[in-house]
Amino acid sequence: MENGLRWGAVLTANEPLALVETNVRWHLATGASAMFVFLDDPDDPAAEALSDITDCTVQLCDDAYWRARRPHKGRPASQMRRQTINANRAQNRCDLDWLFHIDADEFIWQDDDLAAELAAQTDPQTELNLPVLERIFPPGAQSTLFEGTYRASSDLTEDDAEAAFAPFTQFMKRGQYSHGAGKSGVQVGAGLRLGVHNATRTGSEGRQRRAAKRVSTTARLLHFDGLTPLHWLMKGLRYRQTPPDVQAAILQPHRAAQIEWLLDNATNLEQARSAHRTLFALSPERRAQLTRFGLLRDIPFDPARVLGPDCPDLHMAGFDADLMRRNPALAGVVST
Template sequence: MPNSSPTWGVVATVDEPAILIAAFVRHHLTIGAHAVHIFLDRKNEAARDMLAPIERCYVTECDQNYWNESGLSRRPPRHTARQKFNAEQAQALGMTDWLLHCDADEFVTDGSVVFDDLSGANDRCVIIRNFERVYTPTANQKGQDAKLFDGAFREPIEMFDLVSEPLFGEFAPMLKYGFSGHVGGKAFVPKGAPWSMGVHRAHVRGTNERAPSREGRSLFYHFDGLTRLHFLLKILKRGYETPDGPKRKMGSQRILQAIYAREHAHDRHKMTTVTQALKALTTDQVAFYEGFQSLNQTPFGPQGCAGLDLSAASFDACLRAENAELLDMAGLSYFGD
């Protein structure tokens, strides 16, 4: 691997509106990714059409033929298992010196910092941190002018569980270190290493032992739902993943969110309240995060996305059309009206 000019790529397994997938691809290629591998978890002709003209974007449709030829006995029922398998397929292609697994709602912020992190570090994985988007009273994604990437970004607070109850009340257990989503970051994995890709970390192939790693300075923003409706659909899908509720391996706060969504989806007031509690901050909560120096209010916009309709209203309309059956079944068709 030429340490002077390391190349890097991103791999994602996606089940999202085409506009988000296109923004994800364009942004990472613009900031310096050499390749972006997209595995479509369901048929998405709109995404294929939008991505087809983009050089260095490699699209695989994970249809029944794909899984029949995968060597597996069936399509893995767990999304995380499909992510891991697909990441390993991209890793095996060896198109770049380094490969990062991301979700479509995760955006690396600065390609130049990535380059610095990866230069001369090919004996270990490089871990990059994540901040999480949150709405504030002054950066709140509402109204006809609202954009998908509006908001501020919170950093994890290790002692959150000890001090959060007075301000976050009954919803405090649904926030881990102050995040609604994961706090684990992601790993750049070097080409040719005897390690298998994972969702967050690489492992020594054939074992549960984590691959050696070091902390990088790179950062990515996790939006954990590009709109309030997007977030609710995310936790609702987990709530209905099995007939009896969420059984998959995930963080305790995500299990609580999924159970709450399944039990109360029909209740407009409760769903509005939980979304506000998990995805938006009051003035006092802003002060709480700022007291820990854990809130960045610098705006973010994806790079290379001129001409894309990144309005929240358009995105939500697409979500409703694509998820009408689930929304109706759960009693959540009203949300956003």
């Protein structure tokens, strides 16, 4: 990089190889100097392929790893807790200037040079927030993993939110089915602690306090919340298999309501596909609703074009087959 600044990203993943590999390769091809992948499944078959990627550091989160981090407690039940521990371990061990904490299904899109923006940020106690755009599926059949357009996060009044998002307003927060908070990056070694969405600092009384935030003017976060109908169904079932106290901690009310609707309306794969179209597809009615409030964004995100021969197979069939192999317990409840 011309200004010498080095940035990268860290993620904790338990996903099909095609998604994680595309994420890593995309960021390395678009400016990241390093990527850090913590594999939540210690037997993840993706480890070997990811370790072969230059500038990608892979950590298997096995029992030995968690004993070293938490000698008396071991692996945290909460995925958010695991993500936070992993993100800050990467921060403490990397030689970057900036580190972003993202998920495997989130991709940093640059409208302008992110490195230049980072170099211009002088306050080391301020995080840089990447505002989120959530993918909306095409109205017809989906053939590859990243097709679609995007819905911007928003802070509409209650009446306007109902006009923009009905009949599923109760499943959304800030206009997103997942999260509207975006993700953050911090200057490495400045004393800020990476969280799932935001960074914190240690206050005068020793407690963690939310760090100051600046919203990026050059980059956004593209979120692919459920890459296929099967992926979406598996995510819902996985949430429901976590302990109730963990669900209460990690699922906000809008997300919990969405999952309840999913499980009520998708007892098999065909029903899941129908429910998925109802919730996620950009129907003419939904396009009109979102256009009225200026919430649609067209982003030419195309990993295959950027990565060329290094791009994994992004067709749905291979992704879903890998998903089924990786989730044998969940696959037993899905009738195909």
